[in-house]
Amino acid sequence: xxxxxxxxxxTTSLAGCFGCHTSFLDIDERLFDLVRQVDFDRSPLTDIxxxxxxxxxxxxxxxxxxENVHVLREFRExxxxxxxxxxxxxxxxxxxxxxxxxxxxxxxxxxxTAPGPAGGLIPNDPELPLPLDKVHPLHEVVHVDYFIPGxxxxxxxxxxxxxDLVAGREPVLAQRLIHFD
Amino acid sequence: MNAFKLDGRDIPFEPGQTIxxxxxxxxxxxxxxxxxxxxxxxxxxxxxxVRINGRMVSSCTAPAHDGMTVxxxxxxxxxxxxxxxxxxxxxxxxxxxxxxxxxxxxxxxSAYELKMMSxxxxxxxxxxxxxxxxxxxxxxxxxxxxxxxxxxxxxxxxGKNVFALSGRGIHTRLIVNAKxxxxxxxxxxxxxxxxHVCPVGAILRKRVGFAVPIGQRPFDxxxxxx
Ligand code: SF4
Ligand code: SF4
Ligand code: FES
Numbered sequence: 237x238x239x240x241x242x243x244x245x246x247t248t249s250l251a252g253c254f255g256c257h258t259s260f261l262d263i264d265e266r267l268f269d270l271v272r273q274v275d276f277d278r279s280p281l282t283d284i285x286x287x288x289x290x291x292x293x294x295x296x297x298x299x300x301x302x303e304n305v306h307v308l309r310e311f312r313e314x315x316x317x318x319x320x321x322x323x324x325x326x327x328x329x330x331x332x333x334x335x336x337x338x339x340x341x342x343x344x345x346x347x348x349t350a351p352g353p354a355g356g357l358i359p360n361d362p363e364l365p366l367p368l369d370k371v372h373p374l375h376e377v378v379h380v381d382y383f384i385p386g387x388x389x390x391x392x393x394x395x396x397x398x399x400d401l402v403a404g405r406e407p408v409l410a411q412r413l414i415h416f417d
Numbered sequence: 418m419n420a421f422k423l424d425g426r427d428i429p430f431e432p433g434q435t436i437x438x439x440x441x442x443x444x445x446x447x448x449x450x451x452x453x454x455x456x457x458x459x460x461x462x463x464x465x466x467v468r469i470n471g472r473m474v475s476s477c478t479a480p481a482h483d484g485m486t487v488x489x490x491x492x493x494x495x496x497x498x499x500x501x502x503x504x505x506x507x508x509x510x511x512x513x514x515x516x517x518x519x520x521x522x523x524x525x526x527s528a529y530e531l532k533m534m535s536x537x538x539x540x541x542x543x544x545x546x547x548x549x550x551x552x553x554x555x556x557x558x559x560x561x562x563x564x565x566x567x568x569x570x571x572x573x574x575x576g577k578n579v580f581a582l583s584g585r586g587i588h589t590r591l592i593v594n595a596k597x598x599x600x601x602x603x604x605x606x607x608x609x610x611x612x613h614v615c616p617v618g619a620i621l622r623k624r625v626g627f628a629v630p631i632g633q634r635p636f637d638x639x640x641x642x643x
Binding site: 320323326327328329330332333335336370373375376380382383384385387409411412414415416417 | 535536
């Protein structure tokens with residue numbers, strides 16, 4: 237297969253815990269089958285800094301700060317198929333439990349009130365992305381083509397969807413591969 | 418013998434039975450959440466909707482009639498059921514990864530059965546305080562689906578009237594009948610029927626969470642080869 241006809245996949249973690257990527261790696265030696273058929277673009281597993289044109293974008297994590305929004309939009313622009321991977325990408329996940337607290341009170345608690353080496357200052361360097369007042373699922377920011385539920389989804393579920401997509405099939409998960417926890 | 422057809426199969430029934438009762442008696446199922454055999458049907462979740470002569474009816478309240486033709490397990494009907502589930506999921510805070518009811522929750526199990534891959538709609542992210550005032554029970558109404566099973570159980574079986582549904586529209590919520598509104602200020606107890614009917618993780622017993630290993634919870638999928 238020449239480079240052009242090979243499927244190109246990008247992955248990223250927004251407000252994620254990297255658990256979905258770890259579950260992805262849980263496909264174990266099937267990873268060798270995969271890299272025979274696909275190339276990886278921007279991903280925590282590669283050194284590519286900027287996402288290029290891809291067939292598939294896998295995104296774990298919800299959207300919790302300005303940089304997440306920026307990266308998500310870039311992925312949407314460059315990926316033909318965008319897949320929300322895991323509970324956080326699908327409904328904000330456990331990080332969205334902060335949605336019933338005010339952002340100011342969270343920052344105050346962590347950086348000012350709580351004992352520890354915080355230094356009594358809420359970080360304010362412009363280098364740092366500003367947190368959003370709420371955590372959002374991906375589909376509230378961009379159109380998402382497919383969802384793989386789970387916290388994290390099992391390796392078998394990720395493998396099923398990826399192999400379906402790489403083969404140009406509509407991905408279908410067996411019921412036993414669908415879980416939200 | 419009285420009988421009707423469900424998706425082409427004959428279902429016998431006793432006069433007075435609802436469609437859902439007859440179907441269950443015949444060893445089959447129609448998805449449902451607010452129906453419980455011990456209580457009068459409520460008809461709020463609409464998950465049990467079936468089609469008769471082109472019209473949708475709730476099978477938990479609709480009486481069975483001789484010779485009728487009922488459609489249930491149809492792609493378009495299941496699509497609507499999935500939509501109802503998605504609405505329930507976004508109306509509450511259903512973070513299954515940290516919910517003690519995960520694997521034993523009927524809302525979640527229905528979503529698996531109907532292959533709900535995402536909640537699709539924008540989330541409401543409700544913000545109702547958790548009531549931990551009771552010594553043995555916890556009330557998190559952010560997960561309540563307003564099925565009213567606890568209301569019916571407490572009123573009709575326990576004779577206590579601890580719970581009620583209150584408010585209108587999206588503001589409808591489960592309340593506790595105490596001046597303080599707190600569960601700890603009622604005579605609610607673990608012996609009550611109402612303590613055991615919640616199909617989701619809204620009424621939870623304290624200090625027993627996460628005791629069942631994953632794989633052995635009531636709605637966990639059977640192991641391959643089992
Ligand atoms: S109540 Fe059920 S659906 Fe809701 S978070 Fe708990 S397990 Fe998930
Ligand atoms: S607390 Fe549970 S049983 Fe009561 S109405 Fe809500 S979901 Fe139904
Ligand atoms: S089970 Fe019939 S409406 Fe809920």
